Amino acid sequence: MVKEVLQINQVSELLGVPEITIQRWVHQGKIPYRMKRKKYLFIKDEIINWAEEHRIPIKKNKNDKNKINYNVFESIKNGDVIFDLEGNDSYEILRNAIDKIDFIIEKDRLLDEIIRREEIASTGIGNGIAIPHPGRNFKLNIDFPITYVFYLKKPVDFNSIDNEPVSIIFMFFTPSVEIHLKFLSRLSFILKEEEFIKKIKTCGTKNEVIELVESIEKNIDAK
Amino acid sequence: MKLSDIKTLFINLDQKIQLIIIGFIVGVVSGAASLLLNFSLEFLSELIEENIKTNFIFVFPIMGLILSVFFLKTIFKDNRGHGVPEVIYSVRAEGGKLRLRSSISHLLASLFTISFGGSAGPEAPVVISGASIGSNISNFFQANERLRISTAASGAAGAIAAIFNAPIAGIIFSLEVILGEWSILSMLPVAISSITATVISRLFNGNQIPFKHRGIIVNINDIFASAFFSVFIVFFALIFVKSLKIYPNLLSKYIKKAYLKAIIGGSIVSLIVFYLPQVKGEGYNLIREIISKNYHNSFYLILLILLLKILATSVTLGSGGAGGVFAPSLVIGSLTGLLFYSLLTYIFPQTSFYGASLFALVGMSGMLSATLHSPLTGIFLIVEITGGYDVIIPLIIVSFLSSVFIKYFEKDSLYLIELSRKGYTFLPRSDERILYNIRVNEIIEKDLVYVKRNDNLDSIALKISNSRRNIYPVVENNKYYGLLNLNDIKALLLNSDIRKTIFVEEVMRTDYPVVSLDDNLLDVLNIFDNTGYWSLPVVENGKFMGLVSKATILDLYRKELKAQTDIF
Numbered sequence: 001m002v003k004e005v006l007q008i009n010q011v012s013e014l015l016g017v018p019e020i021t022i023q024r025w026v027h028q029g030k031i032p033y034r035m036k037r038k039k040y041l042f043i044k045d046e047i048i049n050w051a052e053e054h055r056i057p058i059k060k061n062k063n064d065k066n067k068i069n070y071n072v073f074e075s076i077k078n079g080d081v082i083f084d085l086e087g088n089d090s091y092e093i094l095r096n097a098i099d100k101i102d103f104i105i106e107k108d109r110l111l112d113e114i115i116r117r118e119e120i121a122s123t124g125i126g127n128g129i130a131i132p133h134p135g136r137n138f139k140l141n142i143d144f145p146i147t148y149v150f151y152l153k154k155p156v157d158f159n160s161i162d163n164e165p166v167s168i169i170f171m172f173f174t175p176s177v178e179i180h181l182k183f184l185s186r187l188s189f190i191l192k193e194e195e196f197i198k199k200i201k202t203c204g205t206k207n208e209v210i211e212l213v214e215s216i217e218k219n220i221d222a223k
Numbered sequence: 224m225k226l227s228d229i230k231t232l233f234i235n236l237d238q239k240i241q242l243i244i245i246g247f248i249v250g251v252v253s254g255a256a257s258l259l260l261n262f263s264l265e266f267l268s269e270l271i272e273e274n275i276k277t278n279f280i281f282v283f284p285i286m287g288l289i290l291s292v293f294f295l296k297t298i299f300k301d302n303r304g305h306g307v308p309e310v311i312y313s314v315r316a317e318g319g320k321l322r323l324r325s326s327i328s329h330l331l332a333s334l335f336t337i338s339f340g341g342s343a344g345p346e347a348p349v350v351i352s353g354a355s356i357g358s359n360i361s362n363f364f365q366a367n368e369r370l371r372i373s374t375a376a377s378g379a380a381g382a383i384a385a386i387f388n389a390p391i392a393g394i395i396f397s398l399e400v401i402l403g404e405w406s407i408l409s410m411l412p413v414a415i416s417s418i419t420a421t422v423i424s425r426l427f428n429g430n431q432i433p434f435k436h437r438g439i440i441v442n443i444n445d446i447f448a449s450a451f452f453s454v455f456i457v458f459f460a461l462i463f464v465k466s467l468k469i470y471p472n473l474l475s476k477y478i479k480k481a482y483l484k485a486i487i488g489g490s491i492v493s494l495i496v497f498y499l500p501q502v503k504g505e506g507y508n509l510i511r512e513i514i515s516k517n518y519h520n521s522f523y524l525i526l527l528i529l530l531l532k533i534l535a536t537s538v539t540l541g542s543g544g545a546g547g548v549f550a551p552s553l554v555i556g557s558l559t560g561l562l563f564y565s566l567l568t569y570i571f572p573q574t575s576f577y578g579a580s581l582f583a584l585v586g587m588s589g590m591l592s593a594t595l596h597s598p599l600t601g602i603f604l605i606v607e608i609t610g611g612y613d614v615i616i617p618l619i620i621v622s623f624l625s626s627v628f629i630k631y632f633e634k635d636s637l638y639l640i641e642l643s644r645k646g647y648t649f650l651p652r653s654d655e656r657i658l659y660n661i662r663v664n665e666i667i668e669k670d671l672v673y674v675k676r677n678d679n680l681d682s683i684a685l686k687i688s689n690s691r692r693n694i695y696p697v698v699e700n701n702k703y704y705g706l707l708n709l710n711d712i713k714a715l716l717l718n719s720d721i722r723k724t725i726f727v728e729e730v731m732r733t734d735y736p737v738v739s740l741d742d743n744l745l746d747v748l749n750i751f752d753n754t755g756y757w758s759l760p761v762v763e764n765g766k767f768m769g770l771v772s773k774a775t776i777l778d779l780y781r782k783e784l785k786a787q788t789d790i791f
Contacts (some may be wrong), residue, residue, distance in 0.1 A: 053634075055655065057752035121679050123724045131721075135729055161723045181730055185714030188721040 004044040005034075011042045015051060016059045070182045072190055073214040075145040075172060081206035085150045085169075090158050091115070094132060097150050097171060103142075113138045114171075124160025127197045128167045131187065136180075140173050145183045147172040149209055168200060189220050233364050239411065241370060246377050246412030248360055250419025253353030253381030257420065258427055260330050260345055260352075261386065267338035268504065281497055284539075285489030287339025291332040292485045292543040299328035306347040306547060307400075308638045310354045310379060314401055316659055318368035319358050319375035326355035332545030340496045340503040341489075342535035347547020349386055353378030354401070357416075376402045377412045381420030388424055388431055389607035392600060393417035399597045400638065432610035433507065436514050436580055439613040445577050449617035452563050452582060453589055453624035459559045460593035460625065461632055463533045467548065468640065471541035481543055488542020495535045502532040505546075506554035513557045513583045514609070522565045529558040548594060548637055556590025557583040584614050589621040593629045596636035598622040657783050658745040663738055666779050667761050667769040673698045674707055676731070680715055680722035687716070694758045696767055697731045703760055703767035705731035737762045744776055 011031075012019040025031040026040055032050055034041045051058050082100055087093035094114055098107050113134040117123070124130040134140075148171045155165035170187070174180040190196055196216045203209045233241065271283065306329060313321050333348035357378030361371035376397045384393025394417045398405055402413075478484050496503040512518045520528075536551040560582030567576060576582075588601035595601075601622045606612060635643040672690045674683050674697055687695065687709065695707040705728075712730050715722050736750050738759050750759060751773050758772040 057749075117729075120677055120728075121724055121726045125724050126720045131724070136733075161720060177730075177732065177734070181711045184725070184730070185712075188715050188718040191721060192718050 006042040006044050006047065008040055008042070011047055014044075014047065014058055015056055070145065070179065070186055071214075071217060072145075072147065072183070072187055073210050073217055075147040075183070076149060076206075076210050076213060078144060079146045079148040079172075081149040081151075081203075081209045083151045083204075084153045086153055087156060089156055090118070090166075093150075093152060093156055093169070094118075097148070097169060100150075101148055101171075103146070110134055110138060118159075122159040122161070124158035124164075124166050125191060126160055126162040126164065127191075128155065128160075128164055128201070129170065129191060129197075130158045130160065130166045130168075131170045131172065131191070133172050133174075136177055140175060142173060142175050145172060145174045145179060186217070186220075190216050193220070230364055234366075238370075239408075241366070242373055242408070242412040243415055245357075245360065245364070245366070245370065245374050246415030247419050249353070249357040249374050249377040249412070250381045250384075250416035251423060252356045252360070253349070253378045253416065254385040254420030254423030256326070256330065256352045256356060257349045257382050257385035258424055260334065260349055261428075263334050264338050264345060264505075267334060271338065281493050282489075284340040284492040284496055284503070285486055287335045287337075287341050288485035288489040288492070288539070288542055288544050289482060290335035290339070291341075291545045292481050294332040294335070295328055295543070295545060296481050299324045306351050306545070308641050310351055310375065311401055311403075311638055312642055313358070314354070314372050314375050315403065315656060318660075319354075319361065319371035319373075321351075321355040321358040321375060323355065323359045326352045326359065329545050336539060336544040336546050337504050341492055341539035341544045341546065342496075342502055342504065342506070342532060342551060343539050343544055343546025344505050344548060344550025344552075345546060346383060346386055346549035348545055349382035350379045350401075350547070353380075353382035353420075357381075372402075373409055373412045376409065377416035380413045381416040383604075384417040385420040385424040387433060387604060387608050388421060388428070389604055390417045390421040392604035392607050393420065395603050396597070396600045399600050400595055400636075433608045434510060434514050434584075435610050436584070438611070439577055439581050439584075441577060441581065441614060441617060442575065444574050445581060445617055446620065448563075448567055448576060448582075449585060449620045450624065452560075452585065452617075453621045453628060455563050455566075456556070456559055456586060456589040456621065456625045457593055457628040457632070459529065459533075459555065460590055460629055462530075463536075463548075463552070463555055463590075464594060464633055464637055464640075466533050466537040467540065467637065470537040474541055485543045488538045488544070491538045492535050492542075495531050495538075499528060499531055501528055502535045505550040506532070507550065509554055510557050510583070510587070513561055514580045516578065516580055518561065518579070522562065522569070525558060525562050525565065529555060529562060532558065549591070552590045552594050553587045556587035558586070559590060560584070560586025581614060581617065584609055585617045585621045588618050589625040592622040592626040594637045596626050596629070596639075598626040601626075655745055657780065657787065658748060659743050661744045661779070661783065662740065663742045663744070663747060663761055663771055664740040666744070666771055666775045667740070668772060668775060669769045671696055671770060674727050675699050676704055676728040677726055679724065679726045680712060680730070681719070683727070684716055684722065694770060694772075696760060696770065697727055698767045701766045703737070703762045703765065704728070705733040706735050706758070706760055707731045735759055738771060739763050740768060747771060748773075748776065 006014070008019055008022050012022050022031065026033050032046045034043065048058060085093060085096055087096050095111055098104060098111050104110050114132050117135050118132060123132045150169040150171065152167050152169065155167040158166035160166060172183065174183050190213060193216050196212065199212050203212060233244070310321065313319055329348035329351045333343065333345055336343055337345055354375040355378070357374035358371055361374040379401045380393040380397035383396045384390045394410065394414050397413045398410060402409055474484055478487065501509050532551065532555055536548065540546060561579050563586065564576065564579040564582045584605055588605040591601040591604065592598040602618050605618055606615065672686055672692060672695050674695045676697055676699065693709040697704040697707055707727055707730065711732065715725055715730065735756060736754065736759060738747050738750065738761055740761060740763055747759065758770045761768040761771055
């Protein structure tokens with residue numbers, strides 16, 4: 001049986017304490033260790049046993065969950081950009097928009113959910129943009145965020161915070177509250193950028209929208 | 224002077240004086256309990272031996288087990304615990320609380336188990352009885368927890384001291400096995416009780432040395448052989464421990480009814496005892512024979528007796544019999560010594576060793592050290608019950624080596640296996656012990672900033688910026704809905720437009736595990752460790768009570784550690 005050998009930094013990571021603490025434990029003779037050429041080595045099994053005996057929690061390998069892509073431009077790639085959406089008021093707009101989203105099966109329920117959400121607080125965030133989305137009760141079987149962008153044929157009143165009529169809608173869906181929070185945070189940064197507000201109105205194709213969002217997003221990340 | 228006056232007087236005494244007085248009282252009572260069991264055991268055994276000569280004796284072990292189950296389960300309803308482990312758990316985690324009925328139930332049940340031929344020791348029942356008497360005497364005086372722990376431990380010490388006429392072994396057993404700590408303050412009542420119980424036992428029995436032997440002269444060969452002997456002991460100790468663990472599990476798998484278990488177990492024991500009467504009862508006569516060199520048998524017969532003693536003990540205790548592993552450990556240890564000696568003389572016919580009795584004595588201590596992980600108890604018990612220090616060097620070698628070697632195969636002592644599986648092995652003043660005793664309601668935080676589900680982030684931004692906290696419970700009409708974590712919404716708060724359109728329900732967290740007021744901090748900290756969160760909501764029947772946070776726990780923990788340090 002080959003024993004897995006750990007370096008001091010790996011033990012520090014495993015137990016979630018600084019390396020210097022591991023060194024102190026070694027000097028105080030509290031943790032099992034080996035010596036090889038004046039270097040401290042640790043046998044993984046021994047360390048795990050020791051930690052269990054002393055009830056020191058062992059850090060589990062972090063799930064790949066954190067590696068989910070929250071990029072807004074990716075989510076638009078996963079969704080779609082639709083131009084000339086018909087509708088005379090916010091209700092019609094939302095109904096027609098949901099109609100165009102292929103992966104949603106329970107379209108009526110989603111509409112109810114989004115309307116309910118809008119009634120509590122409008123998602124019209126000003127500058128002619130709204131970001132309607134379902135609340136936490138509407139569970140979706142998706143693995144990553146999906147965004148649909150709609151350009152309205154004519155602007156409609158959305159009860160926005162600046163009272164301006166809305167002409168562009170970002171409707172997005174997230175798999176969980178945690179991801180929702182992260183995604184929403186990113187989106188809020190993008191929607192604040194002046195360059196974005198200026199240029200988004202002039203986009204004419206899906207690719208143009210994605211490229212614009214991507215470049216804005218890269219700028220934000222670079223900051 | 225009324226009884227209540229005496230109580231008041233006692234409560235207001237200095238703690239050390241209290242410990243001395245209560246140690247004395249517990250010593251008297253536990254000594255008496257031990258005498259009582261001993262006399263009844265002898266009386267009943269002789270009665271059975273003399274009056275029933277026919278093959279009818281075959282069914283006695285079955286009857287013994289049935290009676291034991293009858294007393295423990297049906298009459299006293301006291302079969303929840305497993306004897307000594309229950310005492311250890313009580314002393315280490317429950318502030319020494321023990322039921323009054325435990326002081327008599329195990330005593331009675333073991334009387335029938337052992338005198339009717341089952342293989343078990345009378346020590347555990349006496350220890351339970353002594354500890355329970357001690358605990359309830361403390362209750363009578365309305366003593367505090369620390370006093371009650373001491374008295375329960377003193378009861379256990381008195382029991383062992385009286386049963387073996389061995390005061391030091393009583394003290395050490397209580398400290399090493401039951402309490403698990405060696406502070407002078409906890410030693411005080413234990414020592415007083417131990418000597419008092421010894422004196423009581425000597426008043427009635429005289430100063431008898433249970434296993435007296437003629438002077439043993441240990442030579443260098445014996446000492447070398449001892450080192451190897453400990454490996455030999457650990458081997459058989461493992462068989463013993465495993466068999467004690469496996470048999471009840473196996474039985475429970477197929478049979479649920481306690482009486483049926485007793486009948487089946489009793490039949491197995493009957494069969495063994497019928498062909499090999501040496502294994503029955505507590506087995507002290509067998510030890511006496513072995514030590515006084517009256518025991519001559521072939522290697523294979525000894526091995527057979529040894530293995531069947533292990534089996535008979537496992538079956539007796541696993542089928543509802545009351546009793547302990549203390550005496551069986553001694554018997555198995557002495558048989559192991561015998562076995563080792565015959566092996567030794569077979570391999571080295573030219574070399575001179577003292578003899579079988581030396582290894583039998585040392586084997587007893589070694590086996591006790593290996594099964595209970597308590598070398599000191601083993602050493603001092605053997606010194607006291609054999610009346611001399613002749614064998615002290617091999618005794619120390621074997622006891623310490625076997626108690627260390629067995630740890631490679633069996634992490635916990637026989638008494639702690641069950642507790643350890645449930646996660647409770649903690650020693651006094653250890654991290655777990657301290658945390659286990661503190662409940663959430665001690666550290667709950669209530670000066671919080673609350674938010675509602677329909678608040679939008681803009682409306683609470685000011686509230687949040689004025690607060691030093693990062694976690695805001697979402698509560699309406701006392702009902703708990705979730706937690707708002709500042710870290711989650713930082714980016715949203717920075718966007719003064721978007722924050723007007725986002726409301727709390729959408730961004731609150733509902734994945735935080737909920738704890739209740741009565742949860743202990745050991746469990747709560749485990750949740751903190753597993754989730755990585757720093758605060759958790761305390762909710763009682765859907766009602767929000769407050770938050771617990773890791774930082775507060777740490778703060779209290781330090782103070783608690785200081786308060787718990789004994790200053791003698």
